[in-house]
Amino acid sequence: MTEPTVSLEALRQRIDALDNDILRLISERAACAQQVAEIKAEHEPGGVFYRPEREAQVLRRVMELNKGPLDSEEMARLFREIMSACLALEQPVKVAYLGPEGTFTQQAALKHFGESAISLPMAAIDEVFREVEAGAVNYGVVPVENSTEGVINHTLDSFMDSGLRICGEVVLRIHHHLLVAETTRRDKVSRIYSHPQSFAQCRKWLDAHFPQAERVPVSSNAEAARLVKTEWHSAAIAGDMAAKLYGLSKLAEKIEDRPDNSTRFLIIGNQDVPISGADKTSLVVAMRNQPGALHDLLEPFHRHQIDMTRLETRPSRTGVWNYVFFIDFKGHCEEPRVAAMLEEVQLRAAEVKVLGSYPVGVL
């Protein structure tokens, strides 16, 4: 064996020296963030310190500058936590999410706000909206669409009645596992609990591996995990957070039918978010029931070359308008070309509500 050119001892000394630098620099950064908070408090007493557009810019810059060997997402995750801790020095962000604890929505909340945020589980999507409206929390996190199963109607319906704005989005890769209590054997599983969406996302796998087991739908994956904790003949389909929370073991990992299975979550709040440089806008549009209504609505998007990323139809609950469309597109409503397009849509529609312009999810 050839002698290594640098000794282990020397490398460790170098790492210690680098850690000293990192420590000093993070502390300096935190002190800067504290000063920013003081300025904000002076200009806008009682206002929020958290700035979604600025955080998105910081993360994007880190990803652009990163030269490895850590991959850019990993590096951004580290900076995500540094920012979260810096912000918490002044005021930890309080976030309500669709609970219970251990759900993918909690995972999304922590992915977006970092581990220093205070996250509070709510029993239903409209409760998340109510907590934010009441000012009990700064933001809410709710699921809005899954790549396999489509839209989450409860969330869209809640927006129809709410004055809250969308302040951000998070996309989370969803990995489902088949979880059991420690003493459960594979051949003993006769019942599987999960949320209906998760059953749908693992349908083929279940048909192939557990065709005989009874599938029992429950209100969340975390609830499924809680139930199997005490049942020796049952299994749950849930994610890593639920597995950890209830100390369950994995009979099978990543059982989702599609490897790209992901869910998009929205951050809801009271803030209008300024332009970040890579933004999306969400709208609800009510159209009169007349021939060509959908064409009339879409035409200005086409002419202004605006990239629509989603179009959902919901039945109108007021009975006055027949169609309600939920539309997402790339761009911010303060950009001139977007503002011009919106003005035209407003002339053609019975009602237009801008739910918010917000940074495209970075992580």
Ligand SMILES: C=C(O[C@@H]1C=C(C(=O)O)C=C[C@H]1O)C(=O)O
């Ligand atoms: C420091 C600021 O406040 C908060 C902390 C940030 C950070 O640590 O980089 C970024 C945005 C804000 O959420 C700021 O607005 O610049």
